[in-house]
């Protein structure tokens with residue numbers, strides 16, 4: 001009971017902060033849209049994979065990009081938070097570290113999911129207007145949201161693991177270069193995954209984000225050699241296992257966390 | 260009665276620098292205990308270890324019977340802390356910060372509302388409670404942190420420089436509230452401060468720390484008495500320190516702010532002799548010692564002007580006092 005109240009408190013705090021930092025939310029939506037229109041249209045004029053235009057192909061990748069940047073950054077941010085902000089107050093409170101971790105994950109995932117949800121709504125509008133060739137059905141939207149939720153939890157956990165173990169924010173840029181960009185570019189988000197050479201294709205195959213993109217592309221566009229390539233259940237299984245492992249490691253990392 | 264805080268050989272080392280050095284200390288329930296010391300003495304580090312936020316390098320402490328290294332969860336249930344650094348959330352309102360605190364400490368709703376009203380009144384923030392904390396002034400933010408720390412009435416409350424940046428009314432109000440908590444709720448309060456008047460007024464006992472060690476520990480009254488006399492402050496054109504030192508009732512001579520301070524046993528009856536010996540004086544002041552004198556005596560950190568040029572020195576003033 002008491003733990004639930006604490007978890008709620010943490011979630012409430014993240015949600016309030018999210019709703020008050022409008023400019024951050026706006027930019028987190030604008031960036032993916034710029035990708036969709038500039039890269040999507042630019043490359044779309046001479047590229048297409050499968051039966052649809054490049055923009056549609058890119059769309060699931062854009063959803064993942066939003067989740068990836070938002071969730072990982074959210075987590076890593078606690079390296080600041082525990083120095084100068086509210087985190088210290090939370091760490092001396094009589095709450096289990098596991099509950100703190102869960103509260104953080106829920107807060108971060110809520111923020112991230114709201115952002116991707118807005119992009120889904122925009123996507124639906126675009127497809128009605130005939131600009132984006134994607135079949136949005138109740139089922140495909142539902143599956144997409146579930147995929148996004150599961151992968152977001154795992155990504156948020158990665159961020160929190162790193163943030164909880166870092167002692168100063170100095171390594172922050174490195175995380176973008178060595179974690180976020182590789183996870184994004186080597187996930188099939190912006191080009192199909194089969195035509196890559198040895199090492200890269202191995203990385204693609206062990207990258208959990210690959211399976212999130214694949215699953216969403218399969219259900220939003222269709223399956224085929226350049227689209228959804230794996231069984232959607234396999235995709236789902238992989239990201240679920242990934243997120244479960246990350247949550248387990250994160251719980252442990254939080255137990256060990258010091259200022 | 261067993262001590263509510265029992266610190267055993269508590270040590271913290273950063274790389275090769277020992278900032279808290281085999282600290283041993285017992286604090287009784289209901290006590291208001293002051294931890295004084297110059298900047299960097301290790302006060303905050305000690306509090307962060309006691310509140311389970313930093314792991315000790317060696318040694319440990321029992322708080323309310325629980326070991327800070329083995330049962331941090333139990334320890335956290337017994338304590339509250341107001342940090343030296345800000346830890347309220349700027350993007351939330353004052354009221355929201357307090358409400359979250361209540362949730363984190365699992366306070367029932369009615370009690371939460373009641374306490375929030377109380378503490379807001381105490382720190383005089385009732386009419387600003389719905390403003391975002393980033394729109395507060397520095398002192399208002401400090402007051403909010405205090406209100407939050409006092410809200411859940413822990414068994415042991417740590418206050419790290421609680422009144423830093425507060426105006427005189429707020430300080431006075433806070434002092435009274437702290438005293439009330441200790442008396443009525445039997446709460447144990449450990450505070451650090453650089454204000455000697457505050458320490459003198461509030462604390463049952465004080466420890467002066469320097470370089471990670473406790474230099475002296477006693478009641479404020481006893482500490483002042485231990486200096487062994489009154490303070491005579493002299494300004495004179497020709498001061499012969501050697502001859503003053505030779506006087507049996509002069510316990511200690513130290514420079515203070517360009518003048519000379521003597522610690523003199525029973526100053527009122529010896530003043531005439533001292534003045535005769537010094538000859539012409541520009542000014543003289545006799546007073547009973549304050550905690551400032553005690554602090555300077557044990558830590559020796561003061562702006563000294565011993566060579567008429569002035570300059571910072573930090574070496575301990577090995578006094579001639581109280582052998």
Ligand SMILES: Nc1ncnc2c1ncn2[C@@H]1O[C@H](COP(=O)(O)OP(=O)(O)OP(=O)(O)O)[C@@H](O)[C@H]1O
Pocket residue numbers: 273278296297298299300301302303304305343
């Ligand atoms: N994370 C850290 N890494 C290395 N040294 C540290 C760290 N934190 C504190 N110190 C050092 O430990 C010593 C004690 O610091 P502490 O903050 O405990 O002092 P303090 O008594 O609270 O001083 P103040 O009155 O200025 O608040 C200082 O020399 C400080 O530089």
Ligand SMILES: [Mg+2]
Pocket residue numbers: 302303304343419
């Ligand atoms: Mg300090």
